[in-house]
Amino acid sequence: MGEYFAILFGAIFIYNFVLTRFLGICPFLGVTKRVETSVGMSAAVVFVMVMASIITWLIQIYILEEFGLQYLRTIAFILVIASLVQFVEMAIQKLSPALYEGLGVFLPLITTNCAVLGMAILNIQEQYNILQSIVHAIGAAIGFAIAMVVLAGIRERLELATLSRYYKGASVALIAAGILSVAFQGFAGMM
Amino acid sequence: MSITKEFSKGIIKENPVLRLLLGLCPVLGVTTTAMNGLGMGLASTFVLLCSNIVVSLLRSVIPKKVRIPCFIVVIATFVTIVDMSMNAFLPDLHANLGLFIPLIVVNCMILGRAEAFASKNSLPYSISDGIGMGVGFTVALVLLGGMREILGAGAIFDYSFTPEAFEPFAVFASPAGAFIGLGFLLAGMNLLSKKLKLD
Amino acid sequence: MGDIIRLSVVLALICMVAAGSLAYIEGITTPVIQQREAEILAERLGQYVPDADSFEPVDVDGKEFFKALKGGQEIAYIMPDSRGPGYGGDVRVNVAVDTDGNVIAAEVAGHTETPGLGDVIEDPDWLAQFEGKGVNDPIAIGTDIDNISGATVSCRAVATAVRNAVEEIGAAFLGIAMAEWDLDAVEDGTYTGTGTGFGGDIVVEVTVSGNQITDITIVEHSESPGFWENAEDAIPDAIIDAQHYDVDDVSGATMSSIGIKDAVFDAIAR
Numbered sequence: 001m002g003e004y005f006a007i008l009f010g011a012i013f014i015y016n017f018v019l020t021r022f023l024g025i026c027p028f029l030g031v032t033k034r035v036e037t038s039v040g041m042s043a044a045v046v047f048v049m050v051m052a053s054i055i056t057w058l059i060q061i062y063i064l065e066e067f068g069l070q071y072l073r074t075i076a077f078i079l080v081i082a083s084l085v086q087f088v089e090m091a092i093q094k095l096s097p098a099l100y101e102g103l104g105v106f107l108p109l110i111t112t113n114c115a116v117l118g119m120a121i122l123n124i125q126e127q128y129n130i131l132q133s134i135v136h137a138i139g140a141a142i143g144f145a146i147a148m149v150v151l152a153g154i155r156e157r158l159e160l161a162t163l164s165r166y167y168k169g170a171s172v173a174l175i176a177a178g179i180l181s182v183a184f185q186g187f188a189g190m191m
Numbered sequence: 192m193s194i195t196k197e198f199s200k201g202i203i204k205e206n207p208v209l210r211l212l213l214g215l216c217p218v219l220g221v222t223t224t225a226m227n228g229l230g231m232g233l234a235s236t237f238v239l240l241c242s243n244i245v246v247s248l249l250r251s252v253i254p255k256k257v258r259i260p261c262f263i264v265v266i267a268t269f270v271t272i273v274d275m276s277m278n279a280f281l282p283d284l285h286a287n288l289g290l291f292i293p294l295i296v297v298n299c300m301i302l303g304r305a306e307a308f309a310s311k312n313s314l315p316y317s318i319s320d321g322i323g324m325g326v327g328f329t330v331a332l333v334l335l336g337g338m339r340e341i342l343g344a345g346a347i348f349d350y351s352f353t354p355e356a357f358e359p360f361a362v363f364a365s366p367a368g369a370f371i372g373l374g375f376l377l378a379g380m381n382l383l384s385k386k387l388k389l390d
Numbered sequence: 391m392g393d394i395i396r397l398s399v400v401l402a403l404i405c406m407v408a409a410g411s412l413a414y415i416e417g418i419t420t421p422v423i424q425q426r427e428a429e430i431l432a433e434r435l436g437q438y439v440p441d442a443d444s445f446e447p448v449d450v451d452g453k454e455f456f457k458a459l460k461g462g463q464e465i466a467y468i469m470p471d472s473r474g475p476g477y478g479g480d481v482r483v484n485v486a487v488d489t490d491g492n493v494i495a496a497e498v499a500g501h502t503e504t505p506g507l508g509d510v511i512e513d514p515d516w517l518a519q520f521e522g523k524g525v526n527d528p529i530a531i532g533t534d535i536d537n538i539s540g541a542t543v544s545c546r547a548v549a550t551a552v553r554n555a556v557e558e559i560g561a562a563f564l565g566i567a568m569a570e571w572d573l574d575a576v577e578d579g580t581y582t583g584t585g586t587g588f589g590g591d592i593v594v595e596v597t598v599s600g601n602q603i604t605d606i607t608i609v610e611h612s613e614s615p616g617f618w619e620n621a622e623d624a625i626p627d628a629i630i631d632a633q634h635y636d637v638d639d640v641s642g643a644t645m646s647s648i649g650i651k652d653a654v655f656d657a658i659a660r
Contacts (some may be wrong), residue, residue: 020366021219021290026299029212071416072409074293076266082263114216114297121293164378166385170212171377175239178370185365251402257397263405268408272415279422 005137007128011139013187017115018147019180024026024115028148029170031109036059038152041047041109042145049119052081053137055128056120077120082111089169115144151177194319200305201323203387207300207332214300217291218332225348228336229287230284231291232329236274236322239301241269243321246309263296270296293364300328317346331376337371339363393442431456437464438486438495451561457563458486466494469504474550476503481511482548485492485555486521490563491499493522498554501544520552525560529553530586530652542645546586573601577657582609583657587649589613594626594653603630606654613646621646629654 010076017023031041059063064070089107093100110116119140123133154176158163208211214235216217221231245265248254250336253261274292277285285292295301309317340346343363345353353359435445435456442458442465449455449456458466466488473480480503510516516538525527530553531537531546538545563605578585588614597605608624611618623641628637635655639647 019370022216022366022369024240025215029215058375071271071412074274074296075264075408075412078263078267078296079260082260111246111297114294117297118290118294121230122288125290144283166378166381167374171374171381174370174374174377178367178372178374181367182362182372185367194547229561249404254393254397256399257401260401264401264404264408268412275415275419275423279419279426282426 004132005102009119009137011136012143012146016143016147016184017118017140018144019177023059023118024144027109027113029053029153029173032148032173033158035149035152036043039145041146042141043044044107044110045113045115045144048081048085048089048107049116049121049137049144051088051133052084052116053123053129053133055080055084057123057128057133061125073124075081077117079118081120085111115140123190142183147180149179152166153178159188175186192317197316197319198264199324201327202318202330203325203327203383206327206331206380207324208328209377210366210384211300213303213304214328215373216294217298218335218338219366219373220291221288222336222339222366222369222372223331223332223343224340225337227284227287228334229329230281231288232325233333234277234288234292235295235298235301235328235383236325238266238273238295239304239325239328240318240321242266242301242305242307243309244314246305247312248315250310258304258310259306262310264303266301266305267296289373301323335372335376338376339368342372343368398562419634435486438468438484438497441465441588445650448562453558453562455481455559455562459632464563465489466526469559471499472551472555472558474547474552476501476507476547477543481531481544481551483548483550483551485559487556487559490524490562491551491560492522493520493556496520496548498548501547503541503544506573508541509549509581510541511544513538517548520549523552523556525556526582528656529556530584532586532590533584542588543552571597573603573658576601581657583653583655585612585649585652585654585656587611588645591630592646592649592653594650595656596654598658603633603654605656606630606650608650611649613649617643618646620649626654629655 010025011017015021016026018028027041027045030035032038059076059080060073062074069076085107089100119137123136126132126136128136151173156174158172158176165173201207203210205211208215208218222228229382242262242265246262249261261302270293273295274285277288277292277303304320308320312320337347341349342360343353343365345357345359360368361371396617404587414597429620432445435458436442439458444458445468446457446459447454448457454470456468456470458468459465466486466487468484470484471482472485475481482499483492484497485501486496488494490567494499496517497514497651498517501508501511502528503511516536520529523534528534529549531542531549535545535549576598578596578599582593582595585594591610592608592613594611595605596603599609606629608622608626611622614623620640623632624640625637625647629635629651635651635658636652
């Protein structure tokens with residue numbers, strides 16, 4: 001139990017995917033102009049990450065390792081994630097148009113979100129079992145969501161600030177993210 | 192449209208990192224030193240160039256409906272080649288770049304160039320575009336890596352030049368320094384674009 | 391329909407070419423990578439056993455060891471990352487043992503002890519004391535290994551890790567039985583054992599009758615008054631109740647508690 005908690009807590013705070021591991025920066029800057037959209041994106045990521053962690057783990061153990069094809073890992077994982085995203089998009093569209101309204105636009109963006117592929121590869125590198133992989137995926141996604149929503153909140157305020165125009169937009173968002181990252185470094189001593 | 196123009200646009204006017212904000216994950220993740228930045232830049236340039244070449248050659252063969260999966264397979268193949276060759280011949284760099292080598296595959300710059308340029312243009316232009324964008328990407332990585340190495344460790348390309356009394360800004364070696372450094376670099380680029388009247 | 395077939399064929403062809411070229415590159419790079427990894431391993435392990443010309447990983451009951459070979463002969467065994475509980479977490483020690491079961495090198499591979507206090511255990515001069523120690527030595531702080539004051543817990547962790555490695559290697563390769571807690575195998579009688587407390591050795595006499603521990607007497611100790619009494623009162627009774635050495639420590643007298651428990655273990659197991 002303690003071990004699972006350590007993985008979860010570590011993935012959310014200490015090795016926060018966005019602020020410490022630098023994964024998923026594109027959506028982090030692209031979608032965090034409004035709190036609302038960043039919540040939508042985060043929800044889609046949580047969904048895809050958990051599904052992807054299960055499927056990639058099964059592929060790694062039962063196909064790639066079984067047949068000694070580890071060198072096809074990158075190709076296999078990215079194709080699986082791309083198809084998974086497509087499939088989830090179609091399924092949601094059919095089953096719940098309301099949910100599709102909220103998540104739909106974000107789903108295609110997730111294929112090139114390196115947080116998902118990064119999470120899948122980390123699961124293999126850390127030699128997690130399937131339960132640990134799922135817990136790690138949940139922690140990673142929650143950490144991603146926290147970083148997204150917090151930065152979106154900061155950026156909504158920054159819109160109103162008087163700034164040199166050269167710093168407007170991505171520049172000041174990155175500096176704010178840097179200060180946020182300093183705050184997250186404070187968690188490092190806790191484990 | 193000229194080949195030299197396709198090359199030079201990637202370096203300043205359409206610099207993938209500093210102007211288009213593409214592929215920022217490796218930019219932030221590996222730039223603790225200038226050397227790592229250079230290694231990552233060259234690896235990405237190689238993948239970008241190769242994928243541009245293949246996509247451009249196959250542009251009439253690849254059906255429109257499945258073009259994205261095809262591009263991804265092409266890119267992932269070259270990424271894996273880089274990954275394995277680096278592990279074999281440049282083990283130290285491979286260890287430093289770590290997770291970010293397989294993640295070149297999701298660098299939106301590379302897929303973006305395949306989709307927006309190579310799938311629509313002939314081979315010479317695609318090569319020129321690939322090299323130009325790759326050089327622009329590498330320049331940005333070395334700039335940020337150099338800045339962080341100078342401020343965070345008082346050295347450049349592992350060559351220490353600061354007097355002993357110099358106390359490095361440890362924050363620039365940490366993740367926070369990557370964000371803040373890139374933030375200032377972008378502001379500098381905005382200023383430069385204004386002066387060069389690029390907008 | 392024809393469209394779908396064309397799409398699948400193109401996609402399948404591209405995937406096949408991709409997989410084929412990767413398999414080819416993999417065939418070229420894998421030997422290079424393996425050779426380099428073997429060299430790094432040999433260089434790292436070569437520090438411990440300079441005479442060896444090659445090293446071979448062995449897996450015994452899920453634990454990883456290395457055999458050091460010279461001209462095809464096994465000359466030493468290495469246990470990487472043998473663990474002992476330190477102040478800030480496990481201390482990991484790499485231990486090399488020769489074919490007689492004696493330590494030839496010990497190096498701290500990793501720890502999370504307090505910087506400036508616990509990290510003195512990295513000192514090669516201090517670690518050199520472990521060389522030549524074998525299964526029949528106590529390998530205990532204060533007995534045959536000097537303590538470094540201010541870092542007692544960290545030093546004890548290293549000693550535990552080294553003793554563990556010596557026993558594991560002995561059991562895995564040299565046919566030396568590990569010390570085991572097995573009351574059923576102990577004949578009636580009184581046994582003496584030694585453990586290390588806060589102030590030095592603690593010597594106990596344990597009486598066994600009908601495969602049961604019936605009495606534990608403290609023969610000798612040099613623990614601090616005021617703390618010691620708590621452990622002295624509680625631990626022997628708890629062990630007799632549980633018929634097992636692994637009972638809860640008395641808070642405020644942790645070191646003394648561990649010392650008594652180690653001494654009882656020593657008496658029964660060795």
